[in-house]
Amino acid sequence: xxxxxxFVTKNEHKVLEVRQIIKMLNAxxxxxxRPYNLPKIEIQSNDLAEIALHAARYAYDKSxxxxxxxxxxxxGLFIEALNGFPGPYSSYVYKTIGIRGVLKLMEGVENRCAxxxxxxxxxxxxxxxxxFVGRVDGSIAHEARGTKGFGFDPIFIPEGCDxxxxxxxxxxxCLYSHRSKAFRKLIEWLVxxx
Amino acid sequence: xxxxxxFVTKNEHKVLEVRQIIKMLNAxxxxxxRPYNLPKIEIQSNDLAEIALHAARYAYDKSxxxxxxxxxxxxGLFIEALNGFPGPYSSYVYKTIGIRGVLKLMEGVENRCAxxxxxxxxxxxxxxxxxFVGRVDGSIAHEARGTKGFGFDPIFIPEGCDxxxxxxxxxxxCLYSHRSKAFRKLIEWLVxxx
Numbered sequence: 001x002x003x004x005x006x007f008v009t010k011n012e013h014k015v016l017e018v019r020q021i022i023k024m025l026n027a028x029x030x031x032x033x034r035p036y037n038l039p040k041i042e043i044q045s046n047d048l049a050e051i052a053l054h055a056a057r058y059a060y061d062k063s064x065x066x067x068x069x070x071x072x073x074x075x076g077l078f079i080e081a082l083n084g085f086p087g088p089y090s091s092y093v094y095k096t097i098g099i100r101g102v103l104k105l106m107e108g109v110e111n112r113c114a115x116x117x118x119x120x121x122x123x124x125x126x127x128x129x130x131x132f133v134g135r136v137d138g139s140i141a142h143e144a145r146g147t148k149g150f151g152f153d154p155i156f157i158p159e160g161c162d163x164x165x166x167x168x169x170x171x172x173x174c175l176y177s178h179r180s181k182a183f184r185k186l187i188e189w190l191v192x193x194x
Numbered sequence: 195x196x197x198x199x200x201f202v203t204k205n206e207h208k209v210l211e212v213r214q215i216i217k218m219l220n221a222x223x224x225x226x227x228r229p230y231n232l233p234k235i236e237i238q239s240n241d242l243a244e245i246a247l248h249a250a251r252y253a254y255d256k257s258x259x260x261x262x263x264x265x266x267x268x269x270g271l272f273i274e275a276l277n278g279f280p281g282p283y284s285s286y287v288y289k290t291i292g293i294r295g296v297l298k299l300m301e302g303v304e305n306r307c308a309x310x311x312x313x314x315x316x317x318x319x320x321x322x323x324x325x326f327v328g329r330v331d332g333s334i335a336h337e338a339r340g341t342k343g344f345g346f347d348p349i350f351i352p353e354g355c356d357x358x359x360x361x362x363x364x365x366x367x368c369l370y371s372h373r374s375k376a377f378r379k380l381i382e383w384l385v386x387x388x
Contacts, residue, residue: 041237042237042238043235043236043237044236044237044238044245044283082290082291082295083290083291084290085286085290085291085295087286087290088286089238089283089286092240092279092281092282093279095277096276096278096279096281097276097277097279097299101276101279101299104298104299104301105291105295105298105299107298
């Protein structure tokens with residue numbers, strides 16, 4: 001049995017990363033991901049799992065391909081010294097004040113601890129509803145480094161590593177990333193159902 | 195005819211401000227506002243009107259008092275030099291990086307232009323759905339001043355004024371405020387229907 005997942009996203013990086021994870025888990029014969037343009041609604045909440053689940057329910061409800069599960073991922077960067085900012089609104093913050101703004105907020109701040117969180121929700125009439133969460137701890141760099149990845153990748157250094165996410169190729173990033181951990185759980189769960 | 199509005203908010207300042215506006219318009223015999231605890235859902239969007247309308251629809255749907263219109267207000271501070279940040283997420287930004295964070299982002303920034311926007315949505319089976327928007331232009335102060343009001347009031351100086359919102363009493367603030375302008379439109383519309 002093969003699961004074809006409709007992945008509601010316009011972010012090509014995310015699609016590439018998820019395909020890489022599937023490949024790393026040797027699950028290509030069981031799970032396939034297709035980017036899919038469904039209406040996306042995101043609620044305002046501090047809980048990424050709630051945001052992702054709500055969005056996946058809404059998208060599945062609007063989907064005309066009910067035989068395929070719908071998957072939504074929501075991710076955020078949580079900086080300890082900034083009380084979790086930018087958190088669930090990372091994408092908006094990236095588009096407005098950007099990396100420069102976050103680095104300015106962190107000027108003179110000693111505590112650089114931060115984590116990336118990813119919540120992956122799946123909704124399907126037969127499989128039901130599930131949310132899988134992945135987290136990677138790390139620190140905020142003092143300056144942006146690297147050009148790969150997207151969003152705040154150039155200023156996030158995962159624990160036990162010298163490079164930022166933006167200095168890693170996709171394979172390397174997937175060894176560490178929050179997204180990778182969350183999708184790994186989803187894929188393992190699907191494999192167990194196959 | 196008197197309209198009793200169920201105002202979905204936990205912010206007492208907002209309730210006081212709206213009552214003051216009703217008073218200033220001599221509309222107390224026509225419009226009454228009651229703070230009401232209904233499920234509130236806010237979507238992520240750059241459009242305050244959309245956020246307020248969506249929330250008002252949702253709350254009215256959950257209301258057991260369908261004879262009363264439901265009112266939701268959403269407001270935000272939009273800073274030009276920060277590409278509109280914090281905008282629709284002003285309340286989250288206030289709770290995390292706060293006034294200090296916004297002032298830090300504005301350090302060395304010459305362009306201090308900003309505006310407050312308020313969107314007031316009303317939903318009712320007979321009155322239908324409407325959204326009223328109010329805006330006040332002004333600038334970001336170089337330091338926080340005043341203790342009245344709430345949120346970013348201590349750093350916002352409306353055009354044609356020396357004081358921040360937090361240095362004004364409620365009457366004064368209502369002469370200038372975005373909220374006042376939006377609710378004035380709502381109240382005038384209700385008065386025309388009475």
